[in-house]
Structures are given as structure tokens and as C-alpha cells.
Amino acid sequence: MPETIDQIFVLLKHWLMLHVPVALQPLCSAILSVIPVLLVFPLLFAITTVLERKGLGRIQNRYGPNRVGPFGFLQPMADGIKSLTKEDIIPRSADHFVHFLAPVLLVIASFLVYAVLPIGRNMVVANLNAGVLFFFAVGSMVELSVFMAGWSSRSKYSLLGAMRAIAQMISYEMPLVLSSVVVIMAAGTLSTVEIVNMQATYTGIFPHWYVFTPWGFTGFILFMIAATAESNRCPFDMPEGESEIIAGYYIEYSGFKFALFFLGEYLGMFATSAMAITLFLGGWAAPLSVLTWVPSYVWFFAKLLALIFVFIWIRGTLPRLRMDQLMNFAWKFMLPMSLINIVGAGIWHFMPAGFARWLIVSLIIVLSCVLLSRSLRRSKLFHARVYRFAS
Amino acid sequence: MNALSGYLLLSAFLFSIGLAGALTRRNAILVLIGIELMLNAANLNFIAFWRYGPHPEALTGVMFAIFSISVAAAEAAVGLSIILAVYRHSRTTDLDQMNSMKG
Amino acid sequence: MTISFLLLAAITIIGTAAAMSLKNLVHCVLALTLGLVGLAALYLQLGAQFVGFTQILVYVGAVAILAAFAIMMTRSAEPTKTNESSSFGLSGTLIALIVFAVMAWAIYTGTSALQVAAPQPEASVHQVGVALMHNFVLPLEIIGLLLTAALIGAGVLAMEESRRAR
Numbered sequence: 272m273p274e275t276i277d278q279i280f281v282l283l284k285h286w287l288m289l290h291v292p293v294a295l296q297p298l299c300s301a302i303l304s305v306i307p308v309l310l311v312f313p314l315l316f317a318i319t320t321v322l323e324r325k326g327l328g329r330i331q332n333r334y335g336p337n338r339v340g341p342f343g344f345l346q347p348m349a350d351g352i353k354s355l356t357k358e359d360i361i362p363r364s365a366d367h368f369v370h371f372l373a374p375v376l377l378v379i380a381s382f383l384v385y386a387v388l389p390i391g392r393n394m395v396v397a398n399l400n401a402g403v404l405f406f407f408a409v410g411s412m413v414e415l416s417v418f419m420a421g422w423s424s425r426s427k428y429s430l431l432g433a434m435r436a437i438a439q440m441i442s443y444e445m446p447l448v449l450s451s452v453v454v455i456m457a458a459g460t461l462s463t464v465e466i467v468n469m470q471a472t473y474t475g476i477f478p479h480w481y482v483f484t485p486w487g488f489t490g491f492i493l494f495m496i497a498a499t500a501e502s503n504r505c506p507f508d509m510p511e512g513e514s515e516i517i518a519g520y521y522i523e524y525s526g527f528k529f530a531l532f533f534l535g536e537y538l539g540m541f542a543t544s545a546m547a548i549t550l551f552l553g554g555w556a557a558p559l560s561v562l563t564w565v566p567s568y569v570w571f572f573a574k575l576l577a578l579i580f581v582f583i584w585i586r587g588t589l590p591r592l593r594m595d596q597l598m599n600f601a602w603k604f605m606l607p608m609s610l611i612n613i614v615g616a617g618i619w620h621f622m623p624a625g626f627a628r629w630l631i632v633s634l635i636i637v638l639s640c641v642l643l644s645r646s647l648r649r650s651k652l653f654h655a656r657v658y659r660f661a662s
Numbered sequence: 663m664n665a666l667s668g669y670l671l672l673s674a675f676l677f678s679i680g681l682a683g684a685l686t687r688r689n690a691i692l693v694l695i696g697i698e699l700m701l702n703a704a705n706l707n708f709i710a711f712w713r714y715g716p717h718p719e720a721l722t723g724v725m726f727a728i729f730s731i732s733v734a735a736a737e738a739a740v741g742l743s744i745i746l747a748v749y750r751h752s753r754t755t756d757l758d759q760m761n762s763m764k765g
Numbered sequence: 766m767t768i769s770f771l772l773l774a775a776i777t778i779i780g781t782a783a784a785m786s787l788k789n790l791v792h793c794v795l796a797l798t799l800g801l802v803g804l805a806a807l808y809l810q811l812g813a814q815f816v817g818f819t820q821i822l823v824y825v826g827a828v829a830i831l832a833a834f835a836i837m838m839t840r841s842a843e844p845t846k847t848n849e850s851s852s853f854g855l856s857g858t859l860i861a862l863i864v865f866a867v868m869a870w871a872i873y874t875g876t877s878a879l880q881v882a883a884p885q886p887e888a889s890v891h892q893v894g895v896a897l898m899h900n901f902v903l904p905l906e907i908i909g910l911l912l913t914a915a916l917i918g919a920g921v922l923a924m925e926e927s928r929r930a931r
Contacts, residue, residue, distance in 0.1 A: 462890075
């Protein structure tokens with residue numbers, strides 16, 4: 272019985288496919304796999320917007336939105352109606368074609384990465400052999416969309432915001448990919464389904480998640496920090512901070528296109544959280560072996576909601592990083608840290624199981640973390656900051 | 663006109679488009695883009711021959727394409743930084759005006 | 766010559782031809798991105814998954830953005846005279862046409878008699894990794910050195926002069 276509930280969507284899809292003629296079966300199979308993703312994640316986006324506003328409100332000692340619906344939970348409907356009915360203002364000197372395509376490309380890239388994320392047991396849209404590589408490849412198309420948005424608006428502020436955003440996203444893409452390399456090394460495969468399957472085993476009641484190893488824990492922390500920076504979330508939201516540059520690269524967008532940018536950004540946040548869950552937190556696997564009767568997709572969404580809560584919590588708590596602080600952090604701390612993490616994971620792999628490898632790998636990682644952060648704090652250069660784009 | 667010759671013709675066409683761009687455009691960055699296109703056309707050639715040629719299990723075509731992509735990326739980076747340095751010196755990226763070593 | 770090949774080839778040709786002929790440089794870079802994505806799709810169709818995704822990651826995610834940044838920083842985005850064809854406009858196109866004609870003739874005479882009903886070869890990531898570590902380990906190490914040298918070189922070349930004069 273638990274297996275049936277666990278596989279209920281797979282069984283539903285198989286039953287629906289029986290009623291489809293053979294010639295149309297590949298197409299219908301693809302459509303039936305894609306439609307749940309297209310329905311569930313925008314719904315999650317809607318829920319997250321209201322959760323975020325209420326959560327931030329409570330952290331800041333005020334109520335969030337509480338007018339629309341019980342406790343304000345129908346706020347996304349009001350937001351959606353507002354975005355759809357607002358006038359679509361385009362600057363006169365804007366490049367119309369590129370201005371239109373930028374949010375479209377962002378949403379396409381953001382939706383496309385969900386193809387390789389396993390939501391539950393046997394529930395993945397495409398079991399690609401190079402799944403993790405596909406994720407990072409398509410995720411890197413977001414920067415191009417940011418550039419298109421910033422440049423096509425022909426406004427100094429949006430261009431400046433776009434350049435900052437792209438510099439930040441490119442800088443943090445390296446620690447993001449390198450911190451996932453440790454998991455790829457340990458699992459020996461780039462397929463996300465295989466990585467989750469390898470974490471879905473238990474010794475006693477404790478799971479084999481990669482986050483419970485020193486290199487996995489470090490990788491998880493680095494991945495989450497880099498994911499926060501990739502989605503331009505606070506504390507890394509200098510390119511879009513409302514007190515800095517008004518709205519950064521989507522300053523000239525209004526109405527539905529703005530909503531599409533919002534959607535794309537949040538979808539990117541969900542996608543990187545889901546990838547962190549897949550790589551480090553065991554995907555759809557239950558935390559204790561006694562809890563495997565709960566369906567796999569419930570665990571996946573529970574972990575996803577926990578990570579989203581952590582994102583909202585961090586947004587409400589930490590101040591914004593300045594641009595040069597952000598770049599220093601990426602290149603001088605996170606990149607060496609992720610490389611040392613890879614070395615640590617390699618040492619872990621070749622040492623025999625036991626206390627010794629825990630001690631040595633943890634020592635290497637903690638020592639390098641302490642040394643790197645101290646050198647980062649010491650290298651404060653006091654000189655006039657030169658702005659390269661204002662010359 | 664089998665599948666292999668289709669891919670090879672496409673690769674030759676892309677190569678000549680890149681060549682035309684690299685020869686005719688005035689902006690240095692576009693010349694670099696043309697060179698990147700030529701490298702890409704050669705990559706397509708390699709992969710097509712890997713797919714339809716003898717001994718595909720040796721993965722030679724795939725390997726060569728991977729290395730070619732890496733080298734092309736490195737070359738694009740260095741080339742664009744050279745263009746930036748030249749621009750900082752002479753305030754132009756117009757290749758027709760960079761003729762101080764001519765004659 | 767399946768329909769998917771023709772469609773992808775059309776997208777690629779349109780993208781690259783637009784990249785080489787448009788006046789607005791940023792449009793050129795965006796059209797180039799379209800062409801490169803079309804090429805990546807062609808690699809995927811040929812069964813080289815790893816190369817296709819690497820192409821998207823490296824070219825679209827890095828080289829295209831690098832070119833866009835260079836266009837921004839060299840102020841080439843404004844419509845000036847530099848964006849037109851140079852003085853070698855006609856002869857360049859002619860040379861490219863001749864090159865294409867020669868290559869097309871070579872392809873036609875070389876492969877028209879070939880039997881190419883080959884089964885789909887497998888290039889899984891595992892096999893690529895094994896090949897990289899066993900047969901191609903020397904090129905791998907050299908590529909590492911080359912990329913390091915390119916990284917340092919590009920950084921030094923693009924650094925500001927005022928810092929070096931200090």
C-alpha cells in the first residue's frame with residue numbers, strides 16, 4: 272500500500288498512456304511528464320511569495336499581507352491580477368525585440384532545468400546520462416537573459432545593474448559547479464537519478480546522504496551560498512536591491528514581464544534548492560529508515576520547503592553585501608574552499624573507513640576555512656575605488 | 663546525399679560564413695566571433711565523422727571536440743582582452759584604422 | 766536528411782548568418798548565441814551528449830557573455846561607422862564563397878559513395894571519463910596548463926594601466 276501511494280503518479284501516467292494510440296505515445300508521454308512540472312512549480316512560486324512576505328514581516332516585527340483571504344494566503348491571486356492588468360510600458364528608445372525576448376528566455380531556461388530533477392522514486396522528466404552537466408549548462412543561460420534585459424532597456428541604471436548581476440552570477444557559478452563536483456566524484460556518475468539512488472540506502476536507521484560527511488557538509492554550505500548568489504537573493508542582491516539601484520536590470524519592465532522576471536528568479540531559486548537536495552540531502556529519500564512509508568515526493572517537497580524557509584530566514588536576517596565584498600568573497604574564499612573540499616573528498620575516498628578519515632578531512636577543511644577567512648579579513652586595501660563603466 | 667554529407671556540407675557552410683565574417687567585418691570583436699564560428703564548424707565536422715565513421719568506440723572525435731571547445735574558449739578570452747587593451751590605447755576597435763605597422 | 770536535421774540546420778545557418786551580417790553588434794552576439802545553441806542541438810542529435818552540454822555551458826554561458834561584455838566595454842554598441850563592412854567587403858565574401866565551393870565539391874565527390882548506415886555509437890560520460898584518463902591524459906594535462914596560462918594572461922592584459930604604474 273505505501274508503494275502504491277508512492278508511485279501513484281507513475282501508475283496514473285501508465286494508465287493514461289494505455290488509452291493513447293501507439294503512434295502518439297512518445298509525444299503524449301513527454302507531455303504527461305512535463306505538465307506536472309509546469310503546474311506544481313508556479314503554484315509553489317505563488318505560495319512562496321506570500322510565505323516570504325509574511326515571513327519577512329514577522330522577522331521585521333510586523334504582519335505581512337493579511338487582507339486577501341484567510342491570513343493573507345490568497346495574496347498571489349491579487350498580485351497576479353495586478354501584474355496582468357498593469358500597462359506594459361516600454362521605453363521609446365528600447366530595443367523592442369530584445370526587450371520582449373529577455374523575460375521569455377529567462378523563464379524558458381528556468382523551466383528547462385527541472386527536466387533532470389528527480390521529484391520522487393521513478394519520477395523524473397528526463398533521465399539524462401549527463402544530468403548535472405545539463406543543469407549547469409542551461410542554468411548558465413540565465414546570465415544571457417539578464418544581459419539582454421539590462422541592455423535592451425537603454426537606461427544607464429539597468430545596464431549598470433545588469434553588468435553587476437552578470438559579474439556576480441559568473442563569479443559564483445564556479446564555486447557552485449565545483450562544490451557539486453565532490454558529489455559527482457563520490458557517486459561516480461553525472462546522472463541525478465543515480466546520485467539519489469546511491470543516497471537512498473541506510474546503515475541501521477541513518478541514511479547515506481552526502482551531507483553527513485565532512486566534505487559533503489562543506490559542499491552543501493558552499494552550494495547554498497553560491498545558489499543564493501546565483502538567484503540574486505539577499506545578502507547577495509546588490510544588483511536588484513531596492514535601496515541601491517531601484518530594481519536593477521528589470522527597472523524598465525512593468526506588468527506581466529516584470530512578473531515573468533519574478534517568476535524566473537524564484538524558479539531559479541527552487542531549481543538550485545532542488546539540485547542541492549538531489550546532490551547533498553538525498554533527494555526523495557527519507558531521513559530515517561523507519562520513515563520510508565511516507566511517499567518520496569512528500570519528502571522532496573518537505574526538504575524543498577525547508578530550504579526555502581532557510582532562504583527567507585537569511586533574507587530577513589543578513590545585511591546586503593557590497594559589490595567588492597561579494598566578489599572578494601567569491602574569488603578569494605569560496606573558490607579556494609571548494610577546491611580544497613575536492614582534495615578532501617579525494618582523500619576521503621582513498622582512506623579506509625573509520626575515525627581517521629573523519630578527523631583528517633575535517634581538519635583539512637576547518638583549517639583552510641579559518642586561514643582563508645583570516646587572510647580575507649586582513650587584506651583590506653584602502654584606495655579609491657575605480658568604477659570601470661563610468662569613465 | 664547521405665546523412666554524413668549533409669552534416670559535412672552544413673559544417674562547410676558554417677565555416678565559410680565564419681570566414682566571410684572574419685574577412686569582411688571591421689570591428690575586431692566580430693572578427694573574433696567569426697573565428698569562433700570557424701572552430702565550431704570544425705567541431706561539427708569531427709563529431710559527424712565520429713558518428714558515421716569507423717571505430718566510434720575510440721571516442722577520438724568526441725575528445726577532439728571537447729579539447730577544441732576548451733582551447734577556443736581560452737583563445738576567445740585572451741583575444742578579447744587584447745582587444746580591450748588595444749581599445750584602451752587607441753580608443754577604437756576599427757581594424758581599418760589599426761594600420762600603424764603597415765608599409 | 767530527416768526533418769529535425771533540416772530544422773536545426775536552418776536555425777544554425779540563420780543564427781550564424783545574422784551574427785556575421787547585422788549592423789547592431791549586440792544583435793550579432795545574440796544571433797551567434799542562437800547559432801551556437803543550434804549547433805549544440807546538432808551535437809545532441811548526433812549522440813554526443815557530453816559535447817552538446819559542454820558546448821552550451823562554455824559557449825553560450827561564457828564566450829557569448831564575454832563577447833557581450835567586450836562590446837559594452839569598447840563602446841561598440843553605439844551605431845558608428847565601425848559596424849559596417851571593411852574595405853575588403855566584396856573580396857572577402859568572394860573568397861568565402863570560393864572556399865565553400867571547393868569544400869562542397871570535395872564533400873560531394875568524397876562521400877557520395879559511402880555506406881553510412883552505422884548504428885548509434887555510445888559515448889556515455891563514464892566512457893568519456895575513462896578515455897580522458899587513459900588515452901587522452903596528456904592532452905588533458907596540457908589543456909589544464911593552457912587554461913591556466915590563458916586565465917593569467919587575460920587577467921594581466923585586461924588589467925588597468927594605472928595599477929601597474931604604481
